[in-house]
Every structure is written in structure tokens, then in C-alpha cells.
Amino acid sequence: MSYALSWEAALAEITAPGMPHELTERDFGTYQVPSFKHLPGHLSDIYRAAADTHGDQTFLVYEDTRLTFSEAWAQAQALAVGLATRHGVVRGDRVALALRNYPEWILAFMAATALGAVAVPVNAWWTEEEMAYGLKDSGAKVVVVDDERLVRLPAARQENPELVVLTVRSTAADPSTAAVEDLLSAFAGEPCPAPGGSVDDDAMILYTSGTTGFPKGAVSTHYAVLSAVLAFESNQALFARRAPPAPEAPVLEPAMLVSVPLFHVTGSNAIFLTAFRPGRKLVLMYKWNAEEALSLIERERVTSFTGVPTMTWEMLQCENFDRYDTSSLQSIGGGGAPAPPEQVRQVEARFKGRPGIGYGLTESNAVGAQNNGDDYLARPRSTGRPPCVVTIEAFDDQGQQCPRGTLGELWMKGPHLFRGYWNRPEATAEALQNGWFKTGDIGRVDEDGFVTIEDRKKDMVLRGGENVYCAEVEGALYELSGVSEAIVFGLPHERLGEEVAAVIVAAPGAAFEAEAVRAKLRESLAHFKVPSQLFFQMDPLPRNASGKFLKREVRAALLEAGAVGA
Numbered sequence: 001m002s003y004a005l006s007w008e009a010a011l012a013e014i015t016a017p018g019m020p021h022e023l024t025e026r027d028f029g030t031y032q033v034p035s036f037k038h039l040p041g042h043l044s045d046i047y048r049a050a051a052d053t054h055g056d057q058t059f060l061v062y063e064d065t066r067l068t069f070s071e072a073w074a075q076a077q078a079l080a081v082g083l084a085t086r087h088g089v090v091r092g093d094r095v096a097l098a099l100r101n102y103p104e105w106i107l108a109f110m111a112a113t114a115l116g117a118v119a120v121p122v123n124a125w126w127t128e129e130e131m132a133y134g135l136k137d138s139g140a141k142v143v144v145v146d147d148e149r150l151v152r153l154p155a156a157r158q159e160n161p162e163l164v165v166l167t168v169r170s171t172a173a174d175p176s177t178a179a180v181e182d183l184l185s186a187f188a189g190e191p192c193p194a195p196g197g198s199v200d201d202d203a204m205i206l207y208t209s210g211t212t213g214f215p216k217g218a219v220s221t222h223y224a225v226l227s228a229v230l231a232f233e234s235n236q237a238l239f240a241r242r243a244p245p246a247p248e249a250p251v252l253e254p255a256m257l258v259s260v261p262l263f264h265v266t267g268s269n270a271i272f273l274t275a276f277r278p279g280r281k282l283v284l285m286y287k288w289n290a291e292e293a294l295s296l297i298e299r300e301r302v303t304s305f306t307g308v309p310t311m312t313w314e315m316l317q318c319e320n321f322d323r324y325d326t327s328s329l330q331s332i333g334g335g336g337a338p339a340p341p342e343q344v345r346q347v348e349a350r351f352k353g354r355p356g357i358g359y360g361l362t363e364s365n366a367v368g369a370q371n372n373g374d375d376y377l378a379r380p381r382s383t384g385r386p387p388c389v390v391t392i393e394a395f396d397d398q399g400q401q402c403p404r405g406t407l408g409e410l411w412m413k414g415p416h417l418f419r420g421y422w423n424r425p426e427a428t429a430e431a432l433q434n435g436w437f438k439t440g441d442i443g444r445v446d447e448d449g450f451v452t453i454e455d456r457k458k459d460m461v462l463r464g465g466e467n468v469y470c471a472e473v474e475g476a477l478y479e480l481s482g483v484s485e486a487i488v489f490g491l492p493h494e495r496l497g498e499e500v501a502a503v504i505v506a507a508p509g510a511a512f513e514a515e516a517v518r519a520k521l522r523e524s525l526a527h528f529k530v531p532s533q534l535f536f537q538m539d540p541l542p543r544n545a546s547g548k549f550l551k552r553e554v555r556a557a558l559l560e561a562g563a564v565g566a
Contacts, residue, residue, distance in 0.1 A: 003242040003374060007385065007448075010241040014234055015388055021234040023388060026415055031435035034389045035415045036230045041199050042222050044114040044192070046229070046276040047073050054279035057253065060103045061300060062284040067103060069279065075184055076110035077192035082183030084115060084193065087142055087164045091116030091197055094205065096140040097263065098122045098131065098149040101284045104168040104180055105262050106272060108144045109204075113222075116195035119204045120217070121263040124149060125526040130215070132156040135163065138205055138217055138422060144180060147172055199223045205422055206265055208362040208467065217422030218362045225269065227415040228365035231387040232274045238388075239372050243354075245330075252303050252328055255281040257296055259288055259307045260465070266335055270358070270366040271306060280304075290314035294324040301328040304353070308465035309339035310495050316346050329353035331372075335360065335465070341380040348377060359383035359451065363418045363437055368392065369451045382450045390414040392451050394444055399433070402444075409457055410443045411436040459551075461490035461498050466528045468500055470551075473531065476524050477502060480517065482510025485541050489555045491533055501533035503554055505541060512536055535563065 005013070015023045026035035040046050050059075055070035067075070083089040095112035097119060099105055105121075112119045120138045122131065132155035135143060142164040145153065150165070150172055157163055165177040203222045207215040256275065260267045275282050283300045285292065288307075294315055296302065305312070312334055315321065332347050333356040347355040354373040360366035369392060371384025386392045393401050394408030402408035413435050420428035431438055440458040445451050461468040470488040477486040485505035490498035506512060514534045521530045535558065542550045 004244060005242045007238070007242070010238045011388055013241055014237045021230060021237060021388065028435060031413075033391075033413060033415050033435060036227060036234075036389065039199070039223070039226050039230060042195060042197075043110075043203055043225065043273075044195055046226070046273075047076065047110050047114060050276035050279065057279050058281045059275070060106060060282055060284065062101075062103050063286070065103055069276075072103075072107065072110070074189070076107045076114060078184050078187040078190055079107055079111035079180065080115045080192040081187040081190040083111060083117070083142065085187070086178070086183065087166075089115060089117050089142060091195060092202070093117045093142070094120050094138045094140045096120040096122050096135055096138060096143040098124055098126075098143055099146040099168055100124060100148070100286065101258055101262050101267070102146065102168055103284065104144070106282075107184075108166075108168075108180065109262075109268070109272075111192075113203055114192045114195060116197050116201065118202045118219075121204070121206060121268055123207065123215075123263055123526065124261060125528060126152070127522070127524060127526060128152040128155050129524050130526060132159055134207055134215060134217075136160065137215075142166060144168060146170065150174070150177070199226070202419075204268070206263075206268070206362045214472075216424055216427055218418040219420055219422050220365055220418045224416050224418060225273065225365055227389065228269050228367045229273050229277070231367045231389055231414070231416055232270060233277065234389075235370050235387045243373055252301055252330075253281060254278055254304070255283060255300055255302045255328075256304045256306065257293060257300075257302045258282050258284045259293055259305070259311055264465070265360065265362045265366040266306065266465075268366075270335070270360070290318045291320060294318060294321065294326065297329060298325045303328055304331045304333065305329060306333040306335065306358075308497075309334045309343060309357075310464050310497065312339070312347060313343055313495065316343070316350060321350070327352050331356055333358060335366075339380070344376060344380045357383055359453065361437075361439060363431065364412055364414075364439075365416050365418070367414070367416045368412060368439075371450075375450075379450055379452075382446075382452045384451065385449045386412075386414075386451070390416065392445060395436075395438075404447050405444055407442060407444050407454060410439045410441045410445075410451065410453070412439055413437070461488070461500050463490070463493075463498050463500055463528055464496040468529050473500065473502065473521075473525065473529055476521050476529075477504060477517075479524070480520060482507050482512065484510075485549075487541060487549050487551050487554060488531065489551050491555070491559070499533060500529065500531045501535070501555075501558075502531040503535045503537065503541065503558075505537055505539070 022037040024037040025032045051070045051073035059069040059072045060067040095117050109119045122134045131152050135156045144166045167177050168180050199222045205217040330353045332353050335358040356372040358370045360368040369384040369386045391413045442455040443453040459470040473488040484507040488502045491501045493499040
């Protein structure tokens with residue numbers, strides 16, 4: 001397939017005066033950025049508009065539960081009234097979400113933000129210690145949990161006895177908690193009070209792993225989140241103009257499989273929040289399973305899929321792949337890790353939908369660059385071009401912009417960026433510079449604006465879409481008795497992209513057993529951060545002249561030797 005319009009021509013059409021994605025400028029004082037002229041004023045506006053426009057259409061599907069847009073908005077309003085009336089939640093209060101991809105996760109997010117409160121999606125894989133830290137750091141007044149997370153709350157509740165715990169689908173008999181289901185029943189039919197406030201109020205805090213061992217809360221305003229939503233929309237409109245569907249293609253209700261956690265920015269922003277304006281159905285999965293995904297795609301006539309490349313690969317490798325009708329799929333997207341070129345070609349050959357990939361970060365509300373269709377097949381290593389309101393350029397270590405095609409740290413600018421890290425002014429000042437966000441990714445931008453990521457400036461492992469900061473894992477290793485030196489890095493993994501590996505130097509007289517080390521680490525680290533590959537040695541690790549460990553040298557030596565860890 002060849003494109004009907006050039007990128008530039010399609011961009012001019014979708015941003016023309018009077019169009020939904022018409023552009024204007026927004027002044028942030030010391031800098032200006034392109035912005036969307038018709039940006040909604042508040043997240044609650046898109047919830048209400050979707051109920052008015054798509055009211056009877058199915059919005060949420062989870063096992064036997066089906067909710068229309070009107071029903072979901074009505075339940076979110078009831079929950080909002082319950083939060084305000086029974087638990088005193090007011091504008092600016094933080095409401096944490098710690099549960100699986102249940103419909104109630106979405107309802108609680110809608111309720112909190114519709115009230116003017118700040119939603120705090122926390123990582124559902126966090127340990128008790130990590131959960132206590134996140135809830136304390138955010139100052140959460142309320143936490144919404146399922147039974148799996150309820151048992152990880154004792155430390156947080158001891159730290160804050162006033163913390164309101166709302167349970168979802170719970171079988172636990174705990175009189176100190178309240179049930180979301182009771183609030184939905186008690187306040188059914190009650191309209192949510194107007195949130196008041198401004199589009200520049202905080203809307204959500206998403207935690208991103210910290211290089212110092214503690215996660216940082218990236219705070220985004222309603223303005224930033226809504227700008228991200230419209231940025232995704234504008235790219236879809238642009239792709240559609242460049243490659244319109246064939247005349248004989250059936251018109252299907254837009255539907256997306258929610259295969260990634262909602263607590264990640266891809267799940268919350270790129271999938272959930274982009275569903276309201278186009279009236280897209282969301283099909284929720286309890287947990288990832290490739291064959292179950294194929295079954296749901298067939299049953300619900302799913303039109304788009306977005307997940308880490310591992311998920312797409314597992315569907316392609318499923319022995320029953322050909323038994324399922326996946327002809328409804330129009331796009332198969334990915335993110336969180338690069339997809340091997342062979343996988344891109346297989347997606348094009350075996351699915352009817354076009355392949356795509358995206359690049360974004362927690363701090364950019366999942367927006368960065370997108371590659372799609374023929375462009376992606378021609379440039380499978382590139383993550384594509386940024387949307388119309390986003391600028392990405394490479395900068396050198398002195399903060400000077402690099403010539404096109406030259407390697408540097410990728411910086412990003414636009415209305416979609418977070419406003420800063422929660423209670424971390426120094427970290428905020430380091431990451432943001434006059435409207436530019438320093439991503440920590442090393443890459444290049446070519447003459448056509450295509451972005452290619454080559455490396456990471458941050459000491460990080462990208463495991464199946466999860467960021468694992470090496471310093472955090474190293475800190476946990478140094479807490480173990482008998483560890484003299486330790487380094488953590490990533491090793492290639494066929495399914496996950498990378499896996500976490502560690503080399504431990506034992507102190508004299510100390511001895512380690514791999515599973516015992518992992519068991520101890522699981523007490524303080526989420527499971528995906530625990531090294532799957534452990535290497536033990538007695539010789540000191542190599543260092544450079546300034547005393548820093550030569551991680552790349554150690555990693556290269558292990559790969560060359562074909563070493564297999566414990």
C-alpha cells in the first residue's frame with residue numbers, strides 16, 4: 001500500500017482552521033508551544049460528552065460485565081458523590097488506585113478526577129514496602145484496592161491510620177474498610193458536583209522508578225493529559241487521511257483490547273482516556289494470556305491492539321492462531337520496547353491490520369512519536385515522528401541542539417508534558433529546562449523527523465515494558481549480608497526484550513545461593529525487578545579511573561563467554 005497523501009499534506013488538513021485539531025499557541029511564560037485550540041476544559045467534560053454522544057454504545061467489557069458509556073458515567077458520578085459525602089474527598093485530595101484491570105479501576109479514576117481530586121494509579125505489583133512509600137509520598141487520602149492489594153496495606157495503614165480503604169470485589173471481612181459497591185448503590189442516580197478549578201489543576205500522579213531507589217511521582221495537569229489525548233487523536237486522523245480504508249472494508253465499532261496494566265501510562269492515557277471521544281469499546285483482561293487475547297479479539301470484534309511487542313509475538317506464536325478470526329483488527333500497535341524487524345514483517349503478513357509502534361514516557365503522558373504502516377515497514381528501527389504539537393530533538397552534553405542525524409540525548413517539548421515531580425523540586429529542575437523535558441534516551445532525529453532510539457543515558461533495564469532502574473536493585477542487593485560489590489544490568493531476552501541480571505562479589509567467608517538471594521529481594525522489590533540471572537564471583541569488579549564500575553565491560557564479557565547465570 002502506498003500513501004494517498006504526504007505527511008505534510010495530511011498534517012495541514014487535520015490542523016486547518018475549524019478542524020477538531022486546529023492549532024494555536026499557548027504561553028507558559030518563558031516559552032510557547034503549539035496547542036489545540038479546541039481543548040476540553042476538564043477531564044469530566046470528556047466523560048459527560050461521551051455519555052451524551054455515545055450513551056447506548058458499549059464502553060466496558062469485563063467477563064460477564066458490560067457497561068455503556070451512560071452507565072459508566074452514572075456509576076462514576078455515584079462513586080464521586082460517595083467519595084465526597086462519606087469520605088470528605090475534595091478538590092486536590094489524592095485518591096490512589098491499587099487493583100487489577102477491573103471496571104472499577106476506570107470508574108474510580110473517573111470519579112476522582114470528576115470531583116477535582118487527583119488520581120494516583122500505583123503499581124499493582126508493588127510490595128508492601130513499596131506500597132507504603134507510594135501512599136505516604138503522594139499523601140493519599142483514599143486508596144481503592146482489591147483483595148490482592150489489601151493484604152499489602154498493613155505498613156501503609158500503620159503509617160497513616162486515617163487512610164480510607166475502599167475495597168473492590170472483596171471477600172475479606174475487614175470492618176475497617178468500606179466497599180465501592182456500597183457507595184455505588186447508596187448514591188445511584190446522584191449527579192457529580194461541578195469540580196470547579198482550572199484546566200491547570202493537577203489531574204493525576206503516576207510513579208516512575210527512581211534512579212536513587214525511590215519512585216518519583218510525575219504530576220500531570222488536566223491540560224497536559226487532555227493535550228495528550230488530542231495528540232493521539234490527531235495522529236490517528238493523520239494516518240487515516242494518508243491511508244484511507246478500502247471502500248469494501250466493513251465499518252466496525254471501534255474496540256480496543258486492554259492487555260496492559262491501567263496503572264501504566266500506556267494503559268491509562270494511550271488506551272483508556274483516548275476511548276471517550278471516539279466512543280471506543282474497551283475489552284478488559286484479568287491477566288495476559290495470548291490465546292485468551294485471540295479469543296476476545298474474535299468475540300468482541302476488536303479493531304485495535306496495543307501492547308508490548310512481547311504480547312504481539314506470543315499471539316503470533318500461539319499454536320491455535322489460525323483458529324481465531326482476527327480480521328476485525330485494523331491496527332496492531334506496540335510500545336515499551338523496540339520490536340524486532342522480523343516481528344514487524346510477520347504482523348504485516350499474518351494480520352489484516354497494519355503494524356505500528358509508539359514511543360512515550362510517564363512524564364510525557366505516553367505521547368512522543370508514532371510509526372505506522374508503510375513508514376514502519378520501511379523504517380522498522382524507528383519509533384516514528386511526533387504529533388503536531390510535539391517537538392523532539394537531540395541535544396549534546398552541553399545542551400546544544402545536535403544537527404539532524406547526529407546522536408544525542410532526546411529532548412521533548414509540548415503541551416502534554418508533566419508539570420514536575422511530586423515534592424521533588426531538584427529532580428524537576430534537572431528534568432525540565434525552559435519547556436524541554438530531558439528523556440534520558442539517546443537517539444537521533446533524521447531530516448524527515450523520524451526518531452530512532454539507540455541507547456539509554458539512564459542506567460535502566462527495560463523488561464517487558466517495565467522500567468527497572470539498576471540503582472534501586474543494587475541498593476537492595478547491598479542490604480544483603482555478605483555482599484561486597486554488586487552491579488545490575490540488562491541481558492537480551494527473546495520474549496521480554498531484556499531481563500535483569502546482577503553480578504555479586506561476596507565478602508570473604510560469605511556464600512550465596514541464587515534462590516535465597518531472590519527470595520530476600522522479593523521482600524522489598526516487585527517481582528519484575530528481581531534479577532532472573534545471578535552471577536557470583538570472588539574477584540573485585542573492574543573500575544575506571546574515577547572508581548566507577550565498568551558495567552558495559554562486564555556485560556560484554558558475559559555475553560561473549562555465553563555465560564548462563566544461576
